[in-house]
Amino acid sequence: MARTSIRYTSAFCLAALTLSGFPALAAPTEPDPVVQKIVADISRTRIEQRIRKLVSFETRHTLSQTDSDTRGIGAARRWIEAELRACSQAAGGRLQVSTQEWLEPISRRVARPTTLVNVIATLPGDAPSSKDRLLIVSGHYDSMNSDISDNVGVAPGANDDASGTAVSMELACVMAKHHFDATLVFMAVPGEEQGLLGAAHFAREARKQGLNIEAMITNDIVGSATGDAGQRDPKRLRLFADGADPLLRMLVQGQTGQAPDPAEQEATRAIRGQLQSIAIAGGGADLPTHQLGRHLKSSAERYLPGFTVQLIQRRDRYLRGGDHIPFLEQGYAAVRFTEPFENFRHQHQNVRTEGATAFGDLPDFVEFDYVADVARINAIGLATLALAPPPPANVRMDTTQLSNDSTLRWTLSNDPALAGYRLVWRESDAAAWQFSQDVGLVSQITVPISKDNVLFGVQSLSKRGHASLAVYPLPQGR
Numbered sequence: 001m002a003r004t005s006i007r008y009t010s011a012f013c014l015a016a017l018t019l020s021g022f023p024a025l026a027a028p029t030e031p032d033p034v035v036q037k038i039v040a041d042i043s044r045t046r047i048e049q050r051i052r053k054l055v056s057f058e059t060r061h062t063l064s065q066t067d068s069d070t071r072g073i074g075a076a077r078r079w080i081e082a083e084l085r086a087c088s089q090a091a092g093g094r095l096q097v098s099t100q101e102w103l104e105p106i107s108r109r110v111a112r113p114t115t116l117v118n119v120i121a122t123l124p125g126d127a128p129s130s131k132d133r134l135l136i137v138s139g140h141y142d143s144m145n146s147d148i149s150d151n152v153g154v155a156p157g158a159n160d161d162a163s164g165t166a167v168s169m170e171l172a173c174v175m176a177k178h179h180f181d182a183t184l185v186f187m188a189v190p191g192e193e194q195g196l197l198g199a200a201h202f203a204r205e206a207r208k209q210g211l212n213i214e215a216m217i218t219n220d221i222v223g224s225a226t227g228d229a230g231q232r233d234p235k236r237l238r239l240f241a242d243g244a245d246p247l248l249r250m251l252v253q254g255q256t257g258q259a260p261d262p263a264e265q266e267a268t269r270a271i272r273g274q275l276q277s278i279a280i281a282g283g284g285a286d287l288p289t290h291q292l293g294r295h296l297k298s299s300a301e302r303y304l305p306g307f308t309v310q311l312i313q314r315r316d317r318y319l320r321g322g323d324h325i326p327f328l329e330q331g332y333a334a335v336r337f338t339e340p341f342e343n344f345r346h347q348h349q350n351v352r353t354e355g356a357t358a359f360g361d362l363p364d365f366v367e368f369d370y371v372a373d374v375a376r377i378n379a380i381g382l383a384t385l386a387l388a389p390p391p392p393a394n395v396r397m398d399t400t401q402l403s404n405d406s407t408l409r410w411t412l413s414n415d416p417a418l419a420g421y422r423l424v425w426r427e428s429d430a431a432a433w434q435f436s437q438d439v440g441l442v443s444q445i446t447v448p449i450s451k452d453n454v455l456f457g458v459q460s461l462s463k464r465g466h467a468s469l470a471v472y473p474l475p476q477g478r
């Protein structure tokens with residue numbers, strides 16, 4: 001394939017000097033009918049039924065009983081697995097349902113060795129160039145009440161996190177009817193309250209196996225648009241997306257020689273380039289996790305007009321954590337969706353009434369229409385990414401000489417699914433991409449914009465107009 005370089009005319013250069021006159025961010029062509037169909041098929045009713053069913057097990061505490069068919073975490077996980085198998089059958093059998101089971105040793109919140117089980121539904125991708133790309137959506141099916149060690153008392157966990165579990169299940173059942181380039185993984189995991197145990201096990205094993213996890217989303221506490229002071233915004237969802245902290249910690253571990261685990265060493269290697277971008281090129285807000293955050297925000301707001309995904313460049317809320325963190329710690333792009341406000345009377349509380357105040361995480365306080373919108377936002381982000389080509393490889397910024405323009409290079413792919421590449425950029429105080437230029441099937445472009453002043457990314461484009469996650473150009477000097 002021919003390798004060409006594009007230069008703009010001098011008129012364009014003049015416009016560039018003031019950063020005005022640039023093409024606004026390219027609106028992707030027409031909305032994809034497959035994505036619209038998935039959005040339309042997501043069912044509030046099924047989500048409500050599944051949340052109520054999960055609550056009916058009375059407790060899903062990670063150390064609760066497993067020998068009953070109606071009570072405890074064992075009954076809950078067997079029901080989740082059976083539901084997913086039924087969905088697979090109804091959708092033609094391509095959705096592969098499996099479990100990942102291990103003996104979790106004693107730890108601070110695990111009083112005795114306990115068998116934990118991740119329930120996993122995988123929809124294999126169709127495209128040879130993309131089927132090894134894994135896009136994961138997860139919720140945790142365990143629950144807790146006021147006492148983290150109470151494995152007997154009632155812990156309904158309707159919002160935390162039957163809501164996120166129901167999102168994973170609904171997406172699996174709806175998306176299994178469609179074909180995607182990349183592989184989608186729908187998970188329900190235990191042990192979140194005991195220390196992110198299910199997610200950590202999956203992420204560790206994935207790193208050991210060298211799995212290419214391009215994106216991981218956890219939905220945790222996505223059940224209500226109403227806060228504890230009555231604040232309410234049913235058209236807003238928070239997205240916590242920041243990848244720098246675990247990477248920097250891993251760098252410190254690597255420097256002090258405290259990473260003897262081969263999986264950790266592998267992760268360290270995988271993130272070296274990302275660290276380089278922070279250290280040298282000011283790409284601290286352009287790690288894969290941030291690119292995933294930008295994608296989820298822009299795709300959702302395009303397909304669900306009026307809805308705002310509030311992109312927060314922070315790992316999680318203060319004093320809290322979630323199942324995305326073990327994935328970040330293995331060097332994968334991972335983010336968390338959470339409702340716009342929270343009502344702490346309905347999280348991690350024994351079910352009770354004090355005066356006129358009701359406590360407890362009950363379905364009464366879940367807004368099922370809102371959870372359905374959260375599922376739609378996930379579906380849009382995942383489907384558009386699963387229909388996009390792999391991100392471009394070896395994206396570099398030419399830094400061999402002083403200049404007022406920017407030359408970017410990358411490896412030209414011969415993927416037949418690829419329509420070309422898109423250059424995106426923004427001013428450094430902006431969070432989202434502001435400008436874009438489709439540049440065709442080339443491996444290099446020079447634009448009359450100073451690399452010193454803006455932040456660039458390069459995306460791969462599919463023939464149907466779906467863009468990959470952007471890749472930040474690492475500097476390439478002499």
Ligand SMILES: [Zn+2]
Nearest residue numbers: 160161220221
């Ligand atoms: Zn939770």
